[in-house]
Amino acid sequence: EDQVTQSPEALRLQEGESSSLNCSYTVSGLRGLFWYRQDPGKGPEFLFTLYSAGEEKEKERLKATLTKKESFLHITAPKPEDSATYLCAAHRGAYKYIFGTGTRLKVLA
Amino acid sequence: NAGVTQTPKFRVLKTGQSMTLLCAQDMNHEYMYWYRQDPGMGLRLIHYSVGEGTTAKGEVPDGYNVSRLKKQNFLLGLESAAPSQTSVYFCASSYSGTGGLGTEAFFGQGTRLTVV
Numbered sequence A: 001e002d003q004v005t006q007s008p009e010a011l012r013l014q015e016g017e018s019s020s021l022n023c024s025y026t027v028s029g030l031r032g033l034f035w036y037r038q039d040p041g042k043g044p045e046f047l048f049t050l051y052s053a054g055e056e057k058e059k060e061r062l063k064a065t066l067t068k069k070e071s072f073l074h075i076t077a078p079k080p081e082d083s084a085t086y087l088c089a090a091h092r093g094a095y096k097y098i099f100g101t102g103t104r105l106k107v108l109a
Numbered sequence B: 001n002a003g004v005t006q007t008p009k010f011r012v013l014k015t016g017q018s019m020t021l022l023c024a025q026d027m028n029h030e031y032m033y034w035y036r037q038d039p040g041m042g043l044r045l046i047h048y049s050v051g052e053g054t055t056a057k058g059e060v061p062d063g064y065n066v067s068r069l070k071k072q073n074f075l076l077g078l079e080s081a082a083p084s085q086t087s088v089y090f091c092a093s094s095y096s097g098t099g100g101l102g103t104e105a106f107f108g109q110g111t112r113l114t115v116v
Helices: none
Strands: A003-007 A010-014 A019-026 A033-038 A045-050 A056-059 A062-066 A070-075 A084-091 A097-099 A103-108 B004-007 B010-013 B019-025 B031-038 B042-049 B064-067 B073-078 B087-094 B111-115
Touching: A003 A084, A003 A097, A010 A019, A019 A033, A019 A084, A033 A070, A045 A056, A045 A062, A070 A084, A084 B042, A097 B042, B004 B087, B019 B031, B019 B087, B019 B111, B031 B073, B042 B064, B042 B073, B073 B087
Parallel strands: A010 A103, B010 B111
Antiparallel strands: A003 A019, A019 A070, A033 A045, A033 A084, A056 A062, A062 A070, A084 A097, A084 A103, B004 B019, B019 B073, B031 B042, B031 B087, B064 B073, B087 B111
């Protein structure tokens, strides 16, 4: 069964304390791995797409990486404004995205 | 640059009432989706459409109907609302992609629906 699991469920960091969020997937025929940021009361906002193992994408303090079994979202020197829920989704073709339940990140000043 | 727009943003229904949620996108995307988001369960696909005039069932379609009469609009209907349909509903759209690869979905701001 296709599945996406994110860990940890929640993470509290001090400002400047780097860490990583994990997205493990078991999806046959992966057609893309997507990361989103979701703020309270808002819709998910697209961050990155990864297609191949070994691929990396960066944006400001965020870097996403992909292996054949998991993806990581690395957050370097986070700031309070990085606090949000981060979602990952695997695309297995046939218009199907499989979403994880997210990691709630709180960055303390 | 509107992207994906959902109306309404909030709604309270009584059990048995009906309503329609409207989604509009201005990116000329072929694919459109309706999801519901519940605590601890992630986003679950209700129905989707791969083009004007086409719709298909997703993961949790029971109790919902959809229509896509125009490419830019995707409507979600609840015929007889139940408390179990209390949720946050998101519409999304995406390009069809090339070479079999998926493309990112763009989401609306959500509709918070409470059924009492």
